[in-house]
Amino acid sequence: MTDTVLSSPTRETVIGFDRPFVVIGERINPTGRKLLAEEMKQGDFSRVESDALAQVAAGAQMLDVNAGIPLADEPAILAQTVQLVQSLVDVPLSIDSSIVEALEAGLSVYRGKALVNSVTGEDEQMERVLPLVARHGAAVVAITNDETGISTDPDVRFEVAKKIVNRAADHGIPYSDIVVDPLVMPIGAMGTAGRQVFHLVRRLRTELQVNTTCGASNVSFGLPNRPAINGAFLAMAIGAGMTSAITNPLEPEITRSIMAADVLAGHDQDCAAWIKANRVPAAEGEGRRRSNRRRPVGT
């Protein structure tokens, strides 16, 4: 029954075992988005603004914010982006970078309790990121790889997660503030990728009692009709006990599948959210419908 509480100054989002699945909007990320990268580098944040508003309107309970632009001042841009997004929307943020200085810059301007994305099981990285997480009272995404890379054996990835949870405890970070990413491989390259994730999520939930998240879209890399694969994957992951994902809330097939899976997992009391979302006239469109899904919890 683990709850991971994230917050902005005016809203809490809780990732938890018996709660509706938390969608962390993935769009504010220049990786693979050349135009967005160029604009952010030039100081044009108009697309960041529209992505932030659209994702929250579509039901995202959190937003991931990444400013990984080659040859740019990532710490400064990430801090600026975090401030901008917090001025526009009230959902808590996931501050996303592989550069510790950028995480630090983002955290230093963040108001509330952020999710730091991410720490790996590499010793040097843990010793730099975990003190930062502890100092800011944040939560953190733990990625299940270490110095040896990503193991293709999910039970080895489980041990990496366990190592991070233990190390975090040494820094005073409780397991309830660790959200483990079991790492999702493309199913087209590795036929066992789905089963691995489901197996690992079950172990993480029952044995380590931690919440989980993932970059869901990776599973369908290289395949046709990716939203259908992503939607089924998320439903199956929810069935296995996954509690959040970094994904695209603007994709109707994905949000519909998550909402249906929440109903079936017993996380949508009296099917109220489902009935409400599916009763609104079709003309309103999926995004608008989903915007009614979950109200701010308030603080």
Place this chain on the structure above:
Amino acid sequence: MTDTVLSSPTRETVIGFDRPFVVIGERINPTGRKLLAEEMKQGDFSRVESDALAQVAAGAQMLDVNAGIPLADEPAILAQTVQLVQSLVDVPLSIDSSIVEALEAGLSVYRGKALVNSVTGEDEQMERVLPLVARHGAAVVAITNDETGISTDPDVRFEVAKKIVNRAADHGIPYSDIVVDPLVMPIGAMGTAGRQVFHLVRRLRTELQVNTTCGASNVSFGLPNRPAINGAFLAMAIGAGMTSAITNPLEPEITRSIMAADVLAGHDQDCAAWIKANRVPAAEGEGRRRSNRRRPVGT
């Protein structure tokens, strides 16, 4: 690694742990279809014919055949329907009735190894149906209720399944010829209905090592946008280890979800079926595309 082999004179369908999910087409059933009931009673089987052909074209690997019409000669009509459907399509059939005489009439004309749908855990019913199944060398769907009704405790339903498997063994029917239906309740009436089924399917698979099936559509009874709920339910059920379902292959959202879940469960080698189905030009429609999905295994 349990395989349940069903057959027609020219084709085998195998329900099994590591195989693509088996869709048993649900359409040939006059329950709740007033017009079909009236036609069948009058000897007009044109709708049965079109339903049989359409479901197989849409990818059903088996068809359920039911002739439960009030105040009609169900044994005679069921036998006639079985013969007709076998003359039209080559997939094995599930012979569906709550009346033992009708099951007997259907089995007596069936060519191949049929699936008898169904036997419950009621002593009297087991003693009538199981000898029939054994005599015809058929397989049988075991429904997890008994004289006391349907328990709301899935572990009680597990015990009913175990009782049926044991009793069947007394009649010489191996556990590999029992396909257990964990019973799917409407999620709108019972919020735990989904989790119960997933839990029970896991137990049935790991402890009794039996294949499983269900009437999937029941889960969404009374809710809006039922195909989306049914599709997510089936993906989650496949994730939990379910191996077949009696459902509607003419519903694109359901078949797409099943195919995607097969990919993610590692049952679609090299994602070949998915890639093939999703490469054909969109103009061909979902049903037609799915018709290419699985080739007859041959006998």
